[in-house]
Amino acid sequence: MAQQDEPGDRARPTGNSASSGPTDLIISEIGVEKTFPQGSIIVRQGDTPDNFYVVRRGKVKVFRLSEEGIRTDLTELGEGAYFGELAIVTGQPRTASVEAAEETVLTEISREEFDKLLDDNPPLARQIIKQLTQWLVEGDKRLETQVVRQVKVRQISWFDFALIATLSIIFALVFNLYNDNQIPLVQGWGVTDPIQTISAEEALQKYLKDELIVIDARKDGFYQQRHIKDAENFQVVFFDLMSPMFQFKLEHRGATSETPLFVYGGTLSRRFDHDLARALQNLGYENVMVLGRDYDAWEKLFPLVERPAKPPAPMDLGIMGLVEWVPVSIFLFLLIPSVRRSPYLSVFCRLLLGVIFIQFALSKIMRPAVFALNVVDYQMMPAWGVNLWALVLPWAELVAGLFLVLGIRTRTAAIFIGGMNIIFIVGLVNAILHNYPINCGCVGETGEPVNWWKVLKNVGMLLMAVQIVLYDRLFVLDRGGFVWREKKI
Amino acid sequence: MNHFRRKLFPAIGLATLFALILASCGESRQPFVGTYKSDEIVAGKGHIQLTLKDTGEAEWSWVEEGRTAKFKWRVQDGRIWLYTKEGAIVIVTPSQDGQHLSADMTGDWQEGCPTDKCISFTRHK
Known part of the structure; x- marks a missing residue:
């Protein structure tokens, strides 16, 4: 790429080499002046290269199109810049397309003229070599950026x-x-009212002597599947709604506030038995008991009523x-x-x-x-x-x-x-x-x-x-x- | 074009989220707002009065016992879902244009209301 000090007369190769010193080139005797309206394509990616161009007036955009049709704008070139040299030097198809960003006047130089220009102007040849090298370095940096991005994505x-x-x-x-x-955040956290515990064996002895009322605190599905014989089912999750009914059932069983109530149905979380025991205590029942750490021992010791599990509809x-x-x-x-x-x-x-x-x-x-x-x-x-x-x-x-x-x-x-x-x-x-x-x-x-x-x-x-x-x-x-x-x- | 596509994808994501939130909002409560009374005396303790408010709040009162429990409710697929503070769900099936309600006290979803676990209500107000 080059910039022209005085358009139409001399071109100074710059690209990224403005600091490399002026190398004046006489181009007024060669090439053909051409005008391109805004938006027109000057060279097309993939075409066979025939010409080299110097921008004399106006501005062009250099871009690439991927196979998927994704456009990547590479750069914009103004007055005095040149393009098309890469394809001519390498003989490879055009690596990018160039479009006129506004009405642009270019000097079109043929391959033969360009070769002659290089032969006659070693500084220009050196400049182009420098530029190609610069592009390689930039390409490496771009590749590195993309690799880093890909790595970061992954x-x-x-x-x-x-x-x-x-x-x-x-x-x-x-x-x-x-x-x-x-x-x-934690169910029952900060609740200090103690709940009496009883061993499964002791509860069984009292149960067999009819000295306590057994209450299953679990949901209906679990109760239907397996429960202690003669146990009442007070679903603790309905306690707020149904507590009068629960009281009625206890009264019906002859319970008073001192009657021992044995609540079972705990799981690892102890949600049901502990919660129901506390709720019954709050209703005034003083002798409510739950199992200790062996919360599931009732299944092995007590006489059970069992039915096939009924999955929810x-x-x-x-x-x-x-x-x-x-x-x-x-x-x-x-x-x-x-x-x-x-x-x-x-x-x-x-x-x-x-x-x-x-x-x-x-x-x-x-x-x-x-x-x-x-x-x-x-x-x-x-x-x-x-x-x-x-x-x-x-x-x-x-x-x-x-x-x-x-x-x-x-x-x-x-x-x-x-x-x-x-x-x-x-x-x-x-x-x-x-x-x-x-x-x-x-x-x-x-x-x-x-x-x-x-x-x-x-x-x-x-x-x-x-x-x-x-x-x-x-x-x-x-x-x-x-x-x-x-x-x- | 790229700029447009960059914005399009997050926009689709947010629109999806918005649609999902809207879809989970439930149906209008209005047809069922009112006070209902149990058809029978429950467990010898008196009638249960069920009050469904348009705010989504509800009350379940044992009138004679003077006890009231508050909870939330919503409508889904034409049925009323009551949510207790403890996390239980009572599914209520309305009939006769919402004049009659059947509350399934099993705590599970079922096609109908099992007779031995069902409390029936009639609109009072």
């Missing part, structure tokens, strides 16, 4: 995990503070019920090697997983108490963790889902979601193997039986998350800016 750092976790925890705590359906979950099936299709895609590695499949997986997890999150966020009971139902979470899990997990689903949809820290978000899927799969398999009559608590709040189909859907989602971690690189907003296309390095 990089996973602890900061990303901390970011998603911290956002989820902060949102969960702040939202719970202002939520009408607020729940305590399935409810129509609408469009999300259908969308939840789509991850199963991932098994088909995985059979096709070229498709399973496709970054476009990653984008599809990201959108789908993102939408599913955002939808998963919304109902749980609004009513954490309902989800906390779902967590209790799975019988894998200790008391201190139930409400914290019920508060933070939906926000983690929402944040990770949003990150996937918006293209932020996608690989970390996918790892988060994959981790959640693994936890869900373990919980579901455990519930199926133990025959728990519970709701999944996945898409909706109720009407979702736990079964192997749910496991399959979660496995599909897990595979989607793995695919994203391995191959996602399109449409991602990451540390190097927005990467809109696949960069082949």
Whole structure:
């Protein structure tokens, strides 16, 4: 490229070499002057090179078009600059297109004239060599920038995990503070009223002597499946609504405020038996007892009434019920090697997983108490963790889902979601193997039986998350800016 | 063009989120706002009065006992969902244009209301 001191007369090669000293070239005797209107293409990428150009008036834009049609503007050249020398020197097709940015007057110099010009002007030849070298260096730098960006896009750092976790925890705590359906961070935290405990053997002795009334505190489904013979079922979750009925039943059994009441039905979280025992104490019953650490010993010692488990009836979950099936299709895609590695499949997986997890999150966020009971139902979470899990997990689903949809820290978000899927799969398999009559608590709040189909859907989602971690690189907003296309390095 | 595409993708993401939030908002409560009274005396303790307010608040009162529990409610697929403070869900099936309600006290979703776990209400106001 060159700049002309006085257009039409002499050209001074500059490009990036303005400091290399003036090298005046007489070009007025060669070439043909041509005028190009704004927007016209002067040379086209890929064409066979025949001419070299010097800009005499006006301005041109140099740009490249990728195979996908993506245009990258490289530079703008003004009066005195020159272009087209690279293709003429190398004999290769044009590496870029040039378009007139405004009405532009150029001197068009043919290949033969250009060769003669080089022969007659060693300084120009040196200048062109310098320029080509400069381009090589710049090309290396650009390549390095792209590699760094690609590496950053694919990089996973602890900061990303901390970011998603911290956002989820902060949102969960702040939202719970202002939520009408607020729940305590730890159920029963700070409640000091002691609950009497009794060993299973002692409770059995009293039961056999008819010295106590046995009360099952669990949900209806669990009670129907298995309970101690002659036990009353006071669902603690309905205590506020039904306490007069519970009192009536106790009165009907001849209970007074001093009658020993044995409440069972605790899980690892001890949600049901402890809560019901406290509620009954508050009603004035003074002799309420629960099992100690052996909260499930009643199943082995007491005479039981057992029925086959009755899973909850399935409810129509609408469009999300259908969308939840789509991850199963991932098994088909995985059979096709070229498709399973496709970054476009990653984008599809990201959108789908993102939408599913955002939808998963919304109902749980609004009513954490309902989800906390779902967590209790799975019988894998200790008391201190139930409400914290019920508060933070939906926000983690929402944040990770949003990150996937918006293209932020996608690989970390996918790892988060994959981790959640693994936890869900373990919980579901455990519930199926133990025959728990519970709701999944996945898409909706109720009407979702736990079964192997749910496991399959979660496995599909897990595979989607793995695919994203391995191959996602399109449409991602990451540390190097927005990467809109696949960069082949 | 690139500039447009850069904005398009996040815009689609936010629109998706907005649509999902809207979709989870539920149906109008208005047809069921009112006070209902249980058809029968429950457990020998008197009638239950159920008050559904248009704010989404609700009250479940044992009139003769003088006890009231507050909770939230919403409408989904034409059925009323009551949410207790403890996290239980009572699904109520309206009939006769909302004049009659059947509350399923099993705590699970079911097609109908099982007779042995069902409390029936009739609109009072």
